[in-house]
Amino acid sequence: MALGLSVIFGVVRVVNFAHGEMMTVAMYLTLTLFTALKLDPLVLLVPIGAVLFAFGYLLQRALINPFINRPEHSQFMLLVAVALVLVNVQLIIFGPDAQGIRTAYSFDSFEIGPVIADASKVYAAGAALVVAAALFAFFRFTLLGKAIRACADNYEGARVVGLDVKRLYALTFGLGAACVGAAGAMLMVVGDVTPALGPAYTLLAFVIVITGGLGSMPGALLGGLLIGVTEALGGVLFTPSAKSMFAFGLLVLVLLFRPEGIVGRKAS
Amino acid sequence: MKLLEGVPRRGAILLAALLVLLIVFPLFASGYLLAVGFLILYFAYVGQAWNIMMGFAGQLSLGHSLYVGLGAYAAAALYFHFGLSPWIGLGASLALCAAAGAIIGFLAFRFGVAGVYFAILTIAFAEFARIGFDHFAWVRGSSGLFLPVSNYTQNDLWNLRGSPRMFYYVMLALTVGAFVLCHALLRSRMGYYWLAIRESPEAAQALGVNIFRYKMVAVVISAAMTSVAGVVYAFYYNNLFPEQIFHISRSIELILGPIIGGIGTLMGPLIGALLLTGLAEGMRELMLQLGIDVPGVKQVFYGVCLLAVVMFLPDGVWPPLARKLGLKR
Numbered sequence: 001m002a003l004g005l006s007v008i009f010g011v012v013r014v015v016n017f018a019h020g021e022m023m024t025v026a027m028y029l030t031l032t033l034f035t036a037l038k039l040d041p042l043v044l045l046v047p048i049g050a051v052l053f054a055f056g057y058l059l060q061r062a063l064i065n066p067f068i069n070r071p072e073h074s075q076f077m078l079l080v081a082v083a084l085v086l087v088n089v090q091l092i093i094f095g096p097d098a099q100g101i102r103t104a105y106s107f108d109s110f111e112i113g114p115v116i117a118d119a120s121k122v123y124a125a126g127a128a129l130v131v132a133a134a135l136f137a138f139f140r141f142t143l144l145g146k147a148i149r150a151c152a153d154n155y156e157g158a159r160v161v162g163l164d165v166k167r168l169y170a171l172t173f174g175l176g177a178a179c180v181g182a183a184g185a186m187l188m189v190v191g192d193v194t195p196a197l198g199p200a201y202t203l204l205a206f207v208i209v210i211t212g213g214l215g216s217m218p219g220a221l222l223g224g225l226l227i228g229v230t231e232a233l234g235g236v237l238f239t240p241s242a243k244s245m246f247a248f249g250l251l252v253l254v255l256l257f258r259p260e261g262i263v264g265r266k267a268s
Numbered sequence: 269m270k271l272l273e274g275v276p277r278r279g280a281i282l283l284a285a286l287l288v289l290l291i292v293f294p295l296f297a298s299g300y301l302l303a304v305g306f307l308i309l310y311f312a313y314v315g316q317a318w319n320i321m322m323g324f325a326g327q328l329s330l331g332h333s334l335y336v337g338l339g340a341y342a343a344a345a346l347y348f349h350f351g352l353s354p355w356i357g358l359g360a361s362l363a364l365c366a367a368a369g370a371i372i373g374f375l376a377f378r379f380g381v382a383g384v385y386f387a388i389l390t391i392a393f394a395e396f397a398r399i400g401f402d403h404f405a406w407v408r409g410s411s412g413l414f415l416p417v418s419n420y421t422q423n424d425l426w427n428l429r430g431s432p433r434m435f436y437y438v439m440l441a442l443t444v445g446a447f448v449l450c451h452a453l454l455r456s457r458m459g460y461y462w463l464a465i466r467e468s469p470e471a472a473q474a475l476g477v478n479i480f481r482y483k484m485v486a487v488v489i490s491a492a493m494t495s496v497a498g499v500v501y502a503f504y505y506n507n508l509f510p511e512q513i514f515h516i517s518r519s520i521e522l523i524l525g526p527i528i529g530g531i532g533t534l535m536g537p538l539i540g541a542l543l544l545t546g547l548a549e550g551m552r553e554l555m556l557q558l559g560i561d562v563p564g565v566k567q568v569f570y571g572v573c574l575l576a577v578v579m580f581l582p583d584g585v586w587p588p589l590a591r592k593l594g595l596k597r
Contacts, residue, residue: 076580077527091564093459245399251392256379
């Protein structure tokens with residue numbers, strides 16, 4: 001179930017190799033604020049989302065926009081460099097040890113028939129669903145959301161109609177970062193954080209997004225679910241430590257047979 | 269000499285000087301500097317191999333640790349279990365990696381996986397191998413494969429056991445070989461096909477270039493070359509862990525050199541490896557002198573340098589440098 005959280009990653013369209021690293025930033029923010037203010041991480045989700053939004057917006061404006069028309073490998077290098085800096089700044093500040101937080105309901109659990117679920121996981125999953133729904137509504141029904149989708153659909157077309165594509169890209173990146181921030185806050189409820197977590201989550205996010213379909217929100221949700229189930233099944237049927245192999249196997253299959261993802265539309 | 273055709277006189281002289289410098293380097297270097305020198309050559313070599321795929325044929329691979337790992341494990345396991353010489357193991361490594369490259373290339377190019385998707389496909393295969401080898405008992409799984417070590421008084425080139433100096437020269441020979449090979453490839457008919465494919469696959473195909481075949485050749489050559497580095501790596505460090513050797517950070521590490529130095533250039537991987545490794549080790553030394561012992565500072569600095577190069581020198585360090593040296597107009 002904890003994996004289901006990473007669903008939220010799927011929203012960002014830009015190939016962001018610093019994704020997991022940004023999430024650990026959010027997790028450390030949660031940790032710091034929690035110890036300082038004794039607020040529930042699920043409440044902190046909102047301010048942390050806002051901070052990460054600003055971070056993402058600025059990152060896009062300052063660093064990534066000049067790279068939009070550069071070849072892929074150079075965009076990739078840029079984000080790898082950003083990721084490298086982020087991970088190691090965290091390492092300097094927080095040290096390499098895993099740190100976690102305890103909430104009042106850390107040890108509570110719900111019993112629904114034969115199923116026993118951790119309270120913290122249930123709350124976190126609920127929060128994830130709320131965020132996902134809000135985002136979905138934003139893209140579907142607001143003017144800004146539609147404008148962003150227009151940019152993703154057709155860069156030139158959007159410019160012709162008079163949209164400020166650069167600003168919208170920055171906004172999108174900010175939004176993606178905000179989601180990552182929220183996800184980070186939720187994950188803090190469920191588990192511990194170390195700087196080394198970043199790269200692992202970047203990979204996971206990639207697997208999920210590609211499996212579901214790059215740029216498709218329902219696809220990201222579905223991809224998250226599918227990968228979660230695949231890993232859980234793989235873990236049960238074989239050894240738990242080999243479970244990620246099945247996720248990568250699935251990714252390879254999807255890339256080969258349906259590169260646009262399970263839900264994604266065919267690229268023209 | 270046909271090989272030197274098209275090389276400016278000045279370039280040839282500078283190259284020769286560099287080669288002489290690299291050959292006499294171990295005579296003066298301390299053990300530590302020798303290790304740094306080995307690392308530089310190692311990265312220069314693997315970077316050169318990767319460059320064939322990305323720089324020449326335009327296929328971005330982010331999973332080259334797969335070939336390093338497979339090559340290393342194949343030769344090391346044969347030595348470990350049967351006492352076979354690494355030079356025989358090398359054959360197995362070459363075959364294995366060429367096959368792996370061919371499979372990945374075949375799947376990717378047949379199904380039209382390109383660009384970022386191709387890069388992610390290569391990551392997926394490398395990660396798959398990493399977790400797979402973690403559970404592969406014959407090579408000791410996640411607890412790692414250790415090669416027997418004792419104090420060697422003599423250099424045993426046949427079994428690749430010996431002093432760091434011997435490894436340095438082996439790596440130097442490989443690097444020079446790779447340089448010459450790449451130079452020859454670039455001037456061959458195939459080299460020009462690759463460049464055409466890199467610049468525009470559609471146009472190349474329209475002109476009758478069999479892009480599938482030449483992309484395949486690029487992947488296979490690159491994979492096989494990388495595996496050789498894996499073999500040397502295994503016998504230099506004497507221990508192998510799937511968690512390390514197949515890890516994605518390794519794939520990224522080995523492509524930083526050519527990107528910093530200049531993608532698609534012959535000197536790029538060399539210059540890049542020299543700069544990056546030199547910078548990293550220099551930083552280490554500086555930290556030691558200043559008495560700062562905080563893990564991560566080095567990497568932050570590294571990241572910032574990387575950022576600066578990508579932002580301000582999009583073509584890498586070599587092209588502007590070459591112009592400065594008067595090698596290119």
